[in-house]
Amino acid sequence: MLNFKGKKRVDKLDSKEEPETGKRKAQVLAVWGSPGCGKTTISVKIAKYLAEKKKNVILVISDMTVPMIPCICPMDELENIWSLGNVLAAPHITKGLIEENCIVHKKIKYLAMLGMLRGENEYTYAPYEAEQALEFLAGMRELSSYIIIDCGSYIANDILSAVALMEADAVLQMVNCDLKSISYLASQLPLLQETKWKVERHLKTINNIKGQEAINHMEQVLGKVNFQIPSASEVTEQGMAGNLLAGLEGKKSRGFNNEIEKIVKEVYGC
Template identity: 40%
Template sequence: MPNKGKQLLTVWGSPGSGKTVSAIKLAKELADQKKNVLLLLCDDICPTLPTIFKSKTPIDVSIGEVLTAPNITQEVILRNCVSFDKNPYISLLGYKAGENPFSYAEYKKDRAVDLLVLLRHIADYVVIDCSSMLTESIISTVALEVADGVLRIGSCDLKSVSYFRSVLPLLSEPKFNVDKHIKVLSNVRPLQDGEEYKNAFGGVSYTLPYVQAIDEQNSSLTLFDSIPGKAAKAYDMVLKVIVKEVFGDE
């Protein structure tokens, strides 16, 4: 059984850093251990659900319905989850195609807290893919505040460095525990100067290498499949170590 004190992992990072892919692969790693995992996708500017897998039928459910429901209950949450045929241990909750920040009425912080509390009762583990636009996403900022672990993902480019210099001051309150974030450098190619960027980010705990097969999965909407080829070995090993650090031994 999972440690009920450590269930919620928040993945946050700069735009284009690979945070959504990382969240998906971490959710799959947990699901491969036959744990029930709920992947929460927070982006309402570019809804993620229609971009990460092929659905046999149009998706007509949304996290927006949950956050603006008269009462957030487990029934409401489950009704708006998307089941995943390829892996019965994964469920998805996010915004559907065509939605935007004005598709639903505004909600307050307490609604987001209620949702995350209930998710702990619904799934063994919850992996949250935050929006990069924290000032526009209440659910993302709340997730950063209440998570049992936070992955802060950056990439080897100056835009990523600039993003964190601008956004990290917004998380200066002690409740965000930024000093405890697990810093990850993502999509590092063999010829890139990863050490320079590690220094720019104030040190990095893990490096996720660039794997061409993941780009191919992204294009073919097969990110929930295992990564083929020898290059996947190093990537998968990092995922396993991160899962162990965040959630402890099974």
């Protein structure tokens, strides 16, 4: 069984030889939506679910304005700490370069992460172009069959997120039950429709649901909704504590866990 080794360089990331429990429908999932809708939380929970099923998964957190690696788990749980900025700033991005900069978790051996670190921002490293972002995605496709990209909300100025939305096999389009999310979609969806983004690949998802009345209203605005993720106090507490990779044990989290499982089955077929 292949897995991510706790070394400076990951020895072997390819999961093509893993036994399958179902037909995979996608390789790269982009998670995108309005600011504060829970993109990182859902991305982390999907990655953890796959890792627990012994799938080699790479989680990429693309936000350069608010580095989220320090918000996912205690830093002492990580085997090494490398920055996504090291990869994107390279003139030419290779599979080996990505391997060298993967962050490995000490306890979750099937999970590797890439993201910006505390105190870094978009000006910490040399600027990159769409060419590097495309090379980055191509390199990751060689490394793993399960890739999750937590995209930034401001896609007009975020090259990696924009390229990920164009190149991903599936997009989890997320909103909360609020007017801010509706306003965001009204502003950003025209950008998608005017470019290469294939909106038919988008799986509409309402997150942090607290009441049926709000769901009905959002469905009127969005049309068909693929997933409805209920609010879970345990998830909120983990987010506040910076421990999103912890498990969910409470009975009130069952609805949340069930929706994560549905998303994985729909996207990856497992």
